[in-house]
Amino acid sequence: MTQTVEKSLATRPAFQASQQLADHLEQLLVDLTDLHLQGKQAHWNVVGKNFRDMHLVLDEVVDAAREFSDDIAERMRAVYVTPDARAATVAARTSLPAFPAEEVQTDETVDLIVAAIYGVAGTARRIHDEVDAEDPTTADIIHTVLERLEQLAWMIDAENRVANRSEPRSIQE
Template identity: 30%
Template sequence: MPQKEQIQTPTKTGSKRSPTALGFSEHAVSEISETLRHLLADVFSLYMKTKSFHWHMTGRHFRDYHLLLDEQAAQIYAITDDIAERARKLGGTSLRSIGDVARHQRLRDNDRGDLTAREMLTELREDNSLLANLLRDAHEVCEKHDDVATTSMIEVWIDQAERRAWFLREIVEQS
């Protein structure tokens, strides 16, 4: 029986895509999934820090800050599944454990128990701004490989991170 011919799709540049992983080359899958793995570790780290600060918030505006951080944490957590599943959909791998998160994260943890509300909010503002920049870097990697679906998802996440940073900046600058 003759072997079935694999169909290759032309890209914008006229080159042929590999038939692996939705038509992306092995190099593209490797680079994009590695980028998403770091991004997922950063998002989990920011989620954990946001929840920790939510749990340990004190002070005059406790209720408002507590509710804001809970809302922000839920938004951050909501993208974790999309990031991991996108890497898997492309044919790559994702994080497998807390240790894997620790090895790949670029955002710093904070275990201090003596932070003021303002210090917590300031740190989260900085982390959300950094996450927006890391998302832009990931967008560049995906764009380089013509991964339109992932770049579209990342654009939404950039807007969300910038909005969280903006809310936190407004609070910190007014207090």
């Protein structure tokens, strides 16, 4: 009798995500995947002053977005949610504005990629409290995502600033 009870308890997950948690994580996954794609698009098509520095920092954005999308997708699987980051899904569900298809000057690339990073950070912040209420472990992953993305946004945004004469653009614009 004891073996039967222990086996049935062991085969049930200790935690399964609600539909709300699943939807929140799916949106974050989609936005991170789009950030990865936009970062590569920018990386291939950026031109102008400070090209090399911008080209290299875009690889940092791509690497972070790719790593975090994998972390979120694997967390989704751990809480019994099936992630969907297929191209059609990302195109249909992203909350990020589209990145241009043509060459983009470095200063414009700064503004566009910072807006995309803050867009993902906005998604993470929007879902955070509801995720934390249901699953603090997943919220911890979101903290890590936010910390790195907001650091990248600050560092990249500084490229277009003038010391003591300009302020960062409001992300509410």
